[in-house]
Amino acid sequence: MTATPQTSDLLPGFDHAAFDSNAVFRVLLDAMSRPGRIYDLPVQTVSPDGLNATATATLLAMTDMDTTIWLSPTCATKAASDHLKFHCGCPITTDVTQADFAVARIEDDLSFVTDLAVGNAEYPDQSATLILIVEKIENGPAMTLSGPGIKDTHSLAIKDLPQSFHAWRAENHHLFPCGVDVIFASPTQIAALSRTTRIEVN
Amino acid sequence: MYVAVKGGERAINNAHKLLAEQRRGDTDIAEIETDQIEQQLSLSVTRVMAEGSLYDRDLAALAIKQARGDLIEAIFLMRAYRTTLPRFAFSKPIKTAEMDVSRRISATFKDLPGGQILGPTFDYTHRLLDFTLMANGEQPTEAPHGEQPVDENMPRVLDDILNYEGLIQDEPTPVNENAPVADLTREPVKFPAGRDLRLQNLSRGDEGFVLALGYSTQRGYANSHAFVGEIRYGTVSVEIEPEELGFAIDIGDIELTECETVNKFKGSKTKLPQFTRGYGLVFGQNERKAISMALVDRAMRANEMGEQIMGPAQDSEFVMEHSDNVQSTGFVEHIKLPHYVDFQGELELVRRMRTEVEERLAKRDAEDDTSQPEAAE
């Protein structure tokens, strides 16, 4: 099924596949259901160069041979590719339009985001999910969020989030029901923005 | 007096015990063994494998025993087991052209290269109950072997004979043998569905349903008159190609029935007329299913052939959504589950509407009484 691994450099995946995947998924489900709320990564995971623990855990929990992953140039280290191929068996693409999950760092050139799949009117679920590796997620006033999953409003601050992100996100929101969902992955925490979330940048 | 219903758990367990008791029947009679089922009810076994989408004779025999001979229940058991199995590999396309043939007939040619090989068949048996099977048991005499060995590379009627003259459409062959094939057990079906998905659906579809639809195409609910170009039944080998090996290995043989139909031709002022095709393939020996499947396959190609849709067999969404007997059994039978909450809503509404109508009628009667003081004589 997966290519024969070079086991010498491989890092371990989840300790307990079923329980750890479930724990990470539950946090993702909560995060996507309640955009802007911050959740702690519920498992200890080692991460290969290029990724952080939260992004790694998200990919281990959600991807397999049925999902295609795109890694930004700074994420696409050999260690990261080997790790994902071995533990998830997922195809890794260099064509961002093919990605089910795209992974990048906040400081990367994010112009690729406009090429991510947004689904179509009949199947808006056929869209990509963007995992952004960030340094810090805070309950700060930078953004005021509203929409499904949010009682009244919620605030969220992501360190170093560029202005261009907001322009793209505003456009993405207007595509609804099509669009890309975003998962912010700090070394220890997760927050998400669903395509439904309205953002007021303060 | 009202007592809240309790003890569902005990009732369920007891019902299951009773079921087991009834399955066994009279204990003075020898218990049926699964190998007896596997050997002597082999057509039940293959039907359960075909519609259960799992080629395992022993498990199918077990499922039939456990299901008390209810084949749809047995198919369900097979499916529920199959779904938990990890997938190790995808096979290479099987080669029915290289089938080790037990039976092969064509209705379109009296004689043909490779010959008509009757093999084991109910055809031409007189359907008279054979009471000796009941009274004495049977000791069949050994069937004689043919004088000539069966052609190892039995030519195919459609591809090798008819197509020689270009009289029949080519079956579109994939450019890449290893290109992915749709699999409705792994991906949700989307419409319009490709032919690969339609064929998979038919092959595991309910035999009775596919038969009835095939029959309907012969009675005017489609217009694609069919001849059986060829039916062949026998064994083919299944191969997988493990990535680390880089070459194919044989993992075993399966029994299959394949039917190819030659259908109404198609052409235009500028295009030479050609016959078209329908295709059926099913585990085991099951010509009823294979022929029906080929008829329905051809009928479902209506759009591709630019034909007018005139019957349900041509409507692939209708066919595919209703062919699965595990799905249909579950949903048809689920209406015996409690629905009293929904029914309560309906009761309340019907009572309310009746009251309203009664009030309205009473009011009108009252008005009528006052507005007609002098009725005619």
Place this chain on the structure above:
Amino acid sequence: MEQIVKNPADGASAYNFAYLDEQTKRMIRRALLKAVAIPGYQVPFAGREMPMPYGWGTGGVQVTAAVIGPNDTLKVIDQGADDTTNAVSIRQFFAKTAKVATTEKTAEASIIQTRHRIPEKELREDQVLVYQVPIPEPLRFLEPRETETRKMHALEEYGLMHVKLYEDIARHGHIATTYAYPVMVDDRYVMDPSPTPKFDNPKMNDMAALQLFGAGREKRIYALPPYTKVKSLDFEDHPFEVQTWEDECGMCGARDSYLDEVILDDKGNRMFVCSDTDYCAERQEAGHRGPQHHDQPLGTSKREEAAE
């Protein structure tokens, strides 16, 4: 790689945690994330054959199996009751394959799988409500073809649904839909709330708990994130209204809960009792009494012997 739950009571069985294999769970989990991101939209998923029949909750069971973890506490209700046969069967299934704690108390459950009811007790943020759905497509009875209904959702073309409801009013003076009453989600998708009585529709609006819907046979998953606007379709001159009863629950005296009618004899005598068994039991424990309760003058004391 997979966690096998050894089941000593049933020697032949060894399942992955919560029955489904990890790959299947991932597939369902991906569909769930999409479902919460597009509230009310039906996400196709490759539903698996389950060891229980289609139409008996396989969609809900698959969703629960994908969501449930070892620390969850599961409650299963059918028609509001924990002790109906199918609820018992599904609860046993998870007790066996996931070894999770189960409960009949709404307040104690972290996951509630339901068929046809929403509990009367208000649900909390830390709870997940999983619905079993037979026909997820609210437009199905108006248009049987999936290719067409998909288009209608894509174009937000819901005129047919309004025409159908309006025809009811013209014919009966009412919207003659009492359960599976269609709702509009976040002003975008018309959604089938599953065959819950319309009495329960208002509870879906702005609910604190996450609501997940699984249709196994039809292979669709959809969701309502918490605090999502859910509005029952209606007309200005015929506003949506829920069922009301002139009676109260015979056991606990509740007048605010959905009541089931119980036929007492063949002479037209009947009583009403809460469909939500936990709600009713809790009220009785708190001392509330209805007219047919055994310690009421009209009640009967036989109940105690019969109910163990």
